[in-house]
Amino acid sequence: MKRLRRTMMFVPASNPNMMVNAPVFKPDCIIFDLEDAISLREKDSARDLVAEALKSIDYSDCEVFVRTNPLYTPFGEEDVRVLVAAGLRNVRLPMTETAEDIINLDELLTEIEKELGLENGIVKILGAIETAKGVINAEKIATASTRMLGISFGAEDFTRTIGAERSKSGEELFVARSKIVLAAAAAGIDAIDTVFSDINDDEGFRKETEMAKKLGFAGKSIIHPRQIKIVHQVFTPSKIDVDNALRVIQAIEEAEQKGLGVISLDGKMVDAPVVARAERIVRLAKGAGII
Ligand SMILES: CC(C)(COP(=O)(O)OP(=O)(O)OC[C@H]1O[C@@H](n2cnc3c(N)ncnc32)[C@H](O)[C@@H]1OP(=O)(O)O)[C@@H](O)C(=O)NCCC(=O)NCCSC(=O)C[C@@](O)(CC(=O)O)C(=O)O
Numbered sequence: 669m670k671r672l673r674r675t676m677m678f679v680p681a682s683n684p685n686m687m688v689n690a691p692v693f694k695p696d697c698i699i700f701d702l703e704d705a706i707s708l709r710e711k712d713s714a715r716d717l718v719a720e721a722l723k724s725i726d727y728s729d730c731e732v733f734v735r736t737n738p739l740y741t742p743f744g745e746e747d748v749r750v751l752v753a754a755g756l757r758n759v760r761l762p763m764t765e766t767a768e769d770i771i772n773l774d775e776l777l778t779e780i781e782k783e784l785g786l787e788n789g790i791v792k793i794l795g796a797i798e799t800a801k802g803v804i805n806a807e808k809i810a811t812a813s814t815r816m817l818g819i820s821f822g823a824e825d826f827t828r829t830i831g832a833e834r835s836k837s838g839e840e841l842f843v844a845r846s847k848i849v850l851a852a853a854a855a856g857i858d859a860i861d862t863v864f865s866d867i868n869d870d871e872g873f874r875k876e877t878e879m880a881k882k883l884g885f886a887g888k889s890i891i892h893p894r895q896i897k898i899v900h901q902v903f904t905p906s907k908i909d910v911d912n913a914l915r916v917i918q919a920i921e922e923a924e925q926k927g928l929g930v931i932s933l934d935g936k937m938v939d940a941p942v943v944a945r946a947e948r949i950v951r952l953a954k955g956a957g958i959i
């Protein structure tokens with residue numbers, strides 16, 4: 669079954685306490701961060717900490733990613749080499765701006781997999797798009813490698829690159845968000861929305877999360893455990909949604925037996941796209957364990 673990626677929680681890779689506790693909060697995914705949350709002085713020790721954590725802590729209830737440093741920095745290649753050897757299977761590549769950025773990582777992973785005797789392609793990539801150039805190239809990035817499992821949006825860096833202030837209403841992000849969702853959908857991979865930095869503003873966070881869901885994102889990057897519940901509430905179908913979806917599927921199955929492809933249910937047309945949406949809701953509900 670397709671994995672749920674409603675929450676991707678950043679955990680600074682210099683904080684052993686947070687690294688140990690992160691799975692207890694049950695985010696769908698954990699991202700150990702070696703990039704912006706780690707100072708230059710700590711880059712090597714943080715990488716070693718992640719390697720140790722991957723080898724010794726059971727993260728099996730969460731999907732684990734590492735946000736490595738970009739490959740154009742002195743740390744990126746070493747991050748990937750050391751951590752794949754320690755068991756990492758998902759790389760979140762920051763500041764992805766072109767298809768070449770992904771292709772370079774793909775080639776490095778191919779080389780490392782060969783050296784370690786791993787199956788070719790076992791390590792997957794999530795490309796983090798967080799610049800104007802990255803947004804413009806989103807379609808090419810999303811299809812640059814068969815390893816791609818998603819693309820994410822990073823609004824903090826993005827607003828910096830376009831010279832805008834980040835607002836809570838998010839008008840300055842609308843086009844970029846939609847472009848990322850479209851690129852991911854066309855490539856058949858997940859789109860993950862950006863972080864919301866004001867940990868204490870639950871109402872603002874919920875609004876932004878609801879908007880991300882409406883736009884078509886599969887989930888949201890987060891920075892604090894208290895944001896998990898809100899995202900899971902928003903991205904998990906409600907009981908009413910699930911009941912309606914099950915009724916739609918049952919109604920269309922009965923109709924098909926009578927040779928009908930389109931019917932009406934409670935005064936609303938039910939045809940193939942409506943059924944496909946209902947099936948998606950059931951899949952999400954099953955993934956979330958509520959069916
Ligand atoms: C903000 C704060 C310091 C607050 O900490 P505080 O300790 O004051 O919080 P408290 O409320 O006291 O925590 C209560 C209990 O929860 C534990 N706890 C808290 N947070 C936890 C956590 N994340 N994981 C596990 N455990 C956690 C804590 O250890 C404590 O446990 P305990 O002591 O046992 O009670 C902390 O959350 C934190 O560091 N967050 C991650 C920050 C980060 O990684 N930023 C970089 C990624 S974004 C970026 O780069 C932008 C981007 O690139 C994005 C893109 O591209 O997508 C772009 O451009 O947009």
Ligand SMILES: [Mg+2]
Nearest residue numbers: 798822824825
């Ligand atoms: Mg960033």
